[in-house]
Amino acid sequence: MKLQTPVDAGRCPVPVTYEDKITVLGSCFAAEMGSRMEGAGFDVCVNPFGTLFNPVSVCNSISRLASGIPFREKDCVEIGAGDRRICSFSHHTSFARPGAEEFLAYANGVLAEASAFWKESGKVIITLGTAWVFRHVESGEIVSNCLKRPAAEFSRERLSVDQIVALLLATVRSYPDKQFIFTVSPVRHLGDWAHGNSLSKATLLLAVDKVCEAFPGRAAYFPSYEILLDELRDYRFYAEDMVHPSVQAADYIFERFMEAALPLSEKDRLEENRRALLASRHRSR
Numbered sequence: 001m002k003l004q005t006p007v008d009a010g011r012c013p014v015p016v017t018y019e020d021k022i023t024v025l026g027s028c029f030a031a032e033m034g035s036r037m038e039g040a041g042f043d044v045c046v047n048p049f050g051t052l053f054n055p056v057s058v059c060n061s062i063s064r065l066a067s068g069i070p071f072r073e074k075d076c077v078e079i080g081a082g083d084r085r086i087c088s089f090s091h092h093t094s095f096a097r098p099g100a101e102e103f104l105a106y107a108n109g110v111l112a113e114a115s116a117f118w119k120e121s122g123k124v125i126i127t128l129g130t131a132w133v134f135r136h137v138e139s140g141e142i143v144s145n146c147l148k149r150p151a152a153e154f155s156r157e158r159l160s161v162d163q164i165v166a167l168l169l170a171t172v173r174s175y176p177d178k179q180f181i182f183t184v185s186p187v188r189h190l191g192d193w194a195h196g197n198s199l200s201k202a203t204l205l206l207a208v209d210k211v212c213e214a215f216p217g218r219a220a221y222f223p224s225y226e227i228l229l230d231e232l233r234d235y236r237f238y239a240e241d242m243v244h245p246s247v248q249a250a251d252y253i254f255e256r257f258m259e260a261a262l263p264l265s266e267k268d269r270l271e272e273n274r275r276a277l278l279a280s281r282h283r284s285r
Helices: 030-038 054-068 102-121 159-174 190-216 224-232 246-260 266-282
Strands: 021-026 045-047 123-128 132-136 154-158 178-183 219-221
Touching: 021 030, 021 054, 021 102, 030 045, 030 123, 030 246, 045 102, 045 246, 054 102, 054 123, 054 178, 054 190, 154 190, 159 190, 178 190, 178 224, 190 219
Parallel strands: 021 045, 021 123, 123 178, 178 219
Antiparallel strands: 132 154
């Protein structure tokens, strides 16, 4: 009796090794996987702008990492809804600080370190969350975060497959020294309702597939979305909000990713690092 629909992830054509410097960008699921990689001893830089959901924001962040151009006072935006802290449309609100000077010092400090890491990074893992974007009406800029600003300041649109393909192709093409692993976040964006979420995820999946076809050996897809929705098709694998994966589900997907991407010769090192991490957590209690 089969009680699951197994998802065959195969061997990832872009390996991830302990010798790599790995940049991890994208949605909150990217942070989940990145933190697990860091805990397992990999050399990673995870979301140096905070959580990024849409492909435009991810590609813009890569351009900023490559250029290293610091943020300036003109980039500072006051968070709405009475918050009044300062952030930017390029960052998650976790970067917000009480004043512009403090925000710029923090954001540019993180940027400088991440930009240096990017230049040496050979592997890039990108987790895309949604094809829906918010455009700031006054500037025309697609933002990473609306910062609780009034809804009237933004227009909302869904990127097309062709738009996302063009963005991702240009990004992969611009950095021939790097290999890319794409995945689509299994986190459901129910603010778009169920149908809107399905359209969004389908758009991302179609776009990533075209990019991987265009760059065999340099771009690969890992099926985290399919593993949660098909193989772990049960609400016990979701957190209490019924939207995010549970800790158990995220652990399982990380294990599957290691099976697909880590060379067999490094499995023992992974297990040693895991045991050391568990022991350190036990001692800290």
